[in-house]
Amino acid sequence: MNAFEWTEATSVDQAVAQLGEGVVLKAGGVDLLDLMKEHLVEPKRLVNIRNIVGLDKVEHDERTGLKLGPLVTLAQLDAHPLVRSRYVALADAAGNAATPQIRNMASLGGNLVQRPRCWYFRNEQFHCKKKGGDICYAQRGENQYHAIFNNDPCAIVHPSAAATPLVAYGATLELTSPKGKREILAEQFFQLPDVDVHRENVLAADEMITAIKVPVPAPGTRAAYTKQGEKESQDWPIAEVVAVLEMDGETCKKASIVLGAASPVPHRAKEAESVLVGKKIDEALAREAAKNAIASADPLSENRYKLGLFEVIIRRTILAAQGGRA
């Protein structure tokens, strides 16, 4: 890791005012440390935002919903009674990510903008497209953990566990720069590689995430989250599904099915949602929705197994949501 300056920011204004060439914000530092050790990021200056007062709050308003500070940790989300009762998919996603130690350190803001775990991207010796090269090594082999949707020109899967439920719940992100604030839907925040292969979102160079807002779920909303790893302790998902269903009695009024570990962004399975809306959800319907969800997938040489896996996990998650709670 190269030598760098360290500054402490005590306010958001102070933090964003410093942003520029070679300046990187540090919250939990979990992902950043990995990136710096592999020389994927070589900052001149780190701005520590972890001690900014007030950014680690979980606030709730019956009218406007949940407002999460970017320094809220994954452990906080997992343990928070209101998040757990009203936004169970978010609490479960946070609680199943990484390890207890990492969940205690990792901030929600950092979780959303962490870089992908692709083993080519993470290895300094592979000058891949994402790093300015002209090869996506994953497209040529050893791609068992890579994307089954939108895997050209770059086959990463989005790494954020929190992003999957946030997109499903229709969350918005508040972004702050020296020029002011803007809000953007989480779904629009994440960006496919064909727009810009070097980045995974639309955060501008002088912006930081200052709040994550999740609307009040409509009455009758039920949700579930499933993470399928190769193992349970400390593993990334090979398939991840969130189902948020707005139910009117036994009929599904609205459905939001989002897949993680499937695409370079949290993948909205609209083909599955349309199967569910207006119908009574049962095993057969869930099966049909799951089948539709993966119909347009385009697997690589070694990740075809993910199709069947997603089909199972989508079906199970829909049924879990339907039989479950908010």
Added chain:
Amino acid sequence: MPDETTKTAPQQNPKPGPAAAQNGGAQTPRAAQATPPGQGGQGQGPTKSVDMPIGIPGATLHKAARLVGVDEPPVLAPNSELKSIGKRTARVDGKLKVTGAAKYTADINLPGMLFGMMITSPHPSAIIRSIDTSVAEKYPGVKAIHILTKVFGVAQMASEKDDKYPRIRFAGQPIGAIAATSLEGAEEAARLIKIEYDQQPFVTDVEKAMQPGAPVVFEGQAVQAGTAGGGGGPANVKQNGNVRGPSLQGTRVADPAPKDPRATTRSLTTDEINKALKDADVLIESEYRTQVQTHSALETHGVVADFKPDMLTVWASTQGTSSVRDELSAVFEIAKSKVRVITEFMGGGFGAKFGAGNFGVLATYLSKKAQAPVKLMLSRKDEHLSVGNRPNSIQKLRIGAKKDGTLTAIHLVSHGTGGVGTGAGSGGPARGLYKCPNILTEEYDVFTHAGPAASFRAPGHPQGAFGFEQAIDELAEKLGMDPLALREKIDVGLDRSDAHREERKVGAEKIGWANRKPAGSDTGPIKRGIGVAQSIWYRFTSRDSNCEVKIMRDGSVQLMSGVQDIGTGIKTVLAQVVAEELGLKPSDITIRVGDTNFPAGPSSGGSVTTNSITPPAREAAFKAKQELFKEIAQTLGATVDDLTIVDGKVFAKSHPEKAISFRAACGKMQTEEVGARARRRDEYKDAQGKNVPGATGGVQFAQVAVDTETGQVKVERVVAVHDCGRPINPLLLESQINGGVIQGISYALYEDRIINHRTGRMINTNLEQYKIVGSLEVPKIETYLIEEYWGRSSTDAAGIGEPCTVATAAAVANAVYNATGARIREIPMTPARVLAALASTNNVRSARS
């Protein structure tokens, strides 16, 4: 490779009988060469015949004669009659470890110490044209740079072509190292070294490496010696391109016209084994594959080297303090007496930590150049790449049997790659587990441009058992026999048969084998099953095993030996053995080990340590006690022969009422301390001067739950029943068995070195994508120990480190078959592989129906 450890060859020869010829190929054990009755081997002194307990208590226990040194301690009773040995004594250094007070190599900090960083090749095959260190040398804080002229720990050709620098044969190959005043500085400076490479063709895929015309790793015949942990390739086998072999082993038959005039027997020919297989009533023919596994010890390889004009002192994370000393002594041409290697605490080795290694040699050069101590601990990446792995295997197995299950022929052809190393054989289980008149194993090493193999916890056996023990289950199914009943039928008349029989009995009852259902009979997506597999391991002895025991006037007792505690608990075991002999408690004994300044100890590999070091510990304690008695007998008004120590009290057997405390007795010594030193004697012989049998192993049962929709395998329960001669400390043995089972599950389900074959680089060089079992994957593990006495030494104990990891993957695979009806022929059993196996099984079924 300098290696002072003498190892006896596997004691896998069967008991005399018709099958006596089956396990040929093993060299005559050096420690077991015949000596005339009444006389030990060299340096062993005269012997006498004494009766010792032999067999399994509750089953076969009896007495038989052994030739024992006349000055050795008296025969030790079975464990049930002892006070310290056989008891569940907690680790003597447990508190130091859990409080962090224990200092491992990485924790050693010396005044003025520098930090070393490796310089490695990013390319799998290259000739180095030039190395320019001039910019790096000027980086602030840089004190020394050294470039290697020879690479250690890899296969070598007899005539290495002289390039200016060693040829690059794998990505991650050490080139040199740099020392600076901070680790970060060393790392940054290392990036400033300019190396010009002439990249060469490479091959990292084992099957591509076997093709004609594949880029060759070594242009000439190459061989890698084994270490004290085993491994290494057989000498004198053919090499064709990257393929080295076959090494032929198995049944030996008389050879009237040998090619080598010294040989009188030969292995079977292909025609002979084919004929034996053809004559079988039932034939199993299958292929199994295992992956490359890296050792991944939590503490990486590393040293702190302090080169001073009169003494080189090295703190090393090693399984063999003397092996590090000997290599450094040879490389730097310093007398062994001027090299001191210290390993106080050690964070895991699993077979990969013998010798100084490239990093150790480099740290010593850097210390010599900079005239300051240098700490060099490998990064996790270098740990995966350059210091060892378990080779993969591709095993083609054929087993023939009669209708009643009796085996008639076993044929194994195996290929595996140890990268730029050798030792990829996997035939041990096929050769030694069951009685069979015709066995032929043909083992090939395949060179690839990848990091070198090193001995790894039971070299060859977990991979061999994964194939062979599944094939035995396949055979049972084809014969319509229960897998345990078949093993009962074919595990007869061998060294291991008695213990295995007891172990099957205990294990079957504990796992509930009687309730085992037919394969795939559960309904619903989650299916449960149980499976079994067996292991064998050998009884190796290192005669470089010495102990000194001192008794001091304040009543304290100290044992000193160069042997190192690699985390398995030998310190505690030694305290128990000395305490038993001195009539004290283990906590009364101070154990000092892990220092070459102490009497030479064995390297800890091959499950050798307990077997090797406990007899001299007992003998040194026994002799120190005699010295104490000589000092105090007169003062106590007793004769030396009449004195004894029981429960910390010293008294004359004729006057127990005059007992005084051990401490008070020591206070009567005329000198500050007395002591004695003992060395490991040869294994005992029977009254006729013949070798006696004795091997270790076990039987493991696994219960799994398989989600047949997601392909996820969950191991729910493992019952592990093992033996290792006389168990000294059941608590520590259970701890090692737990570790072996956990590592075995990790091997079965998760671990895999993944190389990107287009670039020849490993891509999961971390502990995130190199997946290792975590706390949630650890099943309920129940361990049971069988006591088995052989009468082979004054403690009759053996190690457990290796046999306890051999059977696990096979037991899990057999359980997955029992759960699902799908046989998993390749590990790790990832969801992708399990789903594929289930799909192909279902396809076969639907095609049949």
